Amino acid sequence: MSSRHIKVLFSILGIVTVVGGIFFSLRASGEEDVSFRNNEASFAEVPSPASSTPLSGITATSSPMKIPILVYHIVRPAFPTDSRAVRALAQTPEVFDAQMQYLAEAGYHVIPFRLFEDHLLKNAPLPSNPIVLTFDDGWSDQFTYAFPILEKYHYTATFFIFTNPIGHHGFLTWEDLQKLLAAGMTIGSHTLSHPFLTKITNPAILWNEIDGSKQILEKRLGITVREFAYPFGQYNATTTALLKQAGYVVARGDYVMRGNVQSADNLYALSALNAPTSLELFKRTFPAH
Numbered sequence: 001m002s003s004r005h006i007k008v009l010f011s012i013l014g015i016v017t018v019v020g021g022i023f024f025s026l027r028a029s030g031e032e033d034v035s036f037r038n039n040e041a042s043f044a045e046v047p048s049p050a051s052s053t054p055l056s057g058i059t060a061t062s063s064p065m066k067i068p069i070l071v072y073h074i075v076r077p078a079f080p081t082d083s084r085a086v087r088a089l090a091q092t093p094e095v096f097d098a099q100m101q102y103l104a105e106a107g108y109h110v111i112p113f114r115l116f117e118d119h120l121l122k123n124a125p126l127p128s129n130p131i132v133l134t135f136d137d138g139w140s141d142q143f144t145y146a147f148p149i150l151e152k153y154h155y156t157a158t159f160f161i162f163t164n165p166i167g168h169h170g171f172l173t174w175e176d177l178q179k180l181l182a183a184g185m186t187i188g189s190h191t192l193s194h195p196f197l198t199k200i201t202n203p204a205i206l207w208n209e210i211d212g213s214k215q216i217l218e219k220r221l222g223i224t225v226r227e228f229a230y231p232f233g234q235y236n237a238t239t240t241a242l243l244k245q246a247g248y249v250v251a252r253g254d255y256v257m258r259g260n261v262q263s264a265d266n267l268y269a270l271s272a273l274n275a276p277t278s279l280e281l282f283k284r285t286f287p288a289h
């Protein structure tokens with residue numbers, strides 16, 4: 001078998017594993033609806049107080065600052081068959097549009113992840129009330145529905161992609177990713193197969209998830225990948241050390257539990273917030289300035 005065949009086989013195996021895992025988790029939780037589209041939420045990071053071990057050696061010596069990193073997963077019209085898990089992570093295009101419009105009206109400034117990094121690392125000046133937008137997992141719906149709305153408001157966002165399913169049904173294609181880049185979006189890594197990194201015991205597999213995904217994105221897109229998002233928000237000292245070794249500059253850690261307070265001491269465990277699913281909740285979370 002050629003190395004290309006092996007790569008294709010591994011991609012397929014990865015997807016089978018992911019879909020199988022979703023099927024199992026939904027069956028286990030009593031959900032009967034197992035159609036693929038309704039399973040998107042299974043990739044979502046589930047907030048758990050025990051899920052992330054605070055990194056040793058991190059101290060709050062830098063002054064903390066409030067810069068929200070918003071995490072979106074599913075932006076598309078709602079289906080009557082959508083499970084509760086999906087609804088908890090989804091915005092309709094209308095709601096997403098209203099949220100984006102509100103940000104500008106309420107005095108927020110959407111900034112690229114890179115400017116946020118430069119601020120943390122080099123104290124680059126930021127506009128008032130900065131906010132960072134991110135999209136997880138590389139669902140094609142994000143390209144179809146969210147991307148045109150981002151462009152409408154001249155906002156930039158970072159898309160965290162796990163590479164195995166790129167080009168497969170329901171996921172972004174390489175061409176989509178090129179178009180996102182051409183429009184000023186950022187592409188970050190979300191591993192190869194979206195595993196629980198802290199559960200991987202084989203160092204070579206762990207390295208491949210972290211560094212291999214970076215290499216694939218960089219080679220195919222001609223970019224340098226600086227940003228990483230931990231699948232399920234889970235990390236430990238080992239994963240973070242490997243991220244540094246691979247050359248990532250920042251990583252988005254767990255969310256919900258940590259909120260929007262950032263510090264330069266926390267570059268590999270940046271806090272984030274799940275995007276509220278309604279405009280009302282969004283306004284409450286981000287009051288007007």
Ligand SMILES: [Zn+2]
Nearest residue numbers: 043136137231
């Ligand atoms: Zn994810």
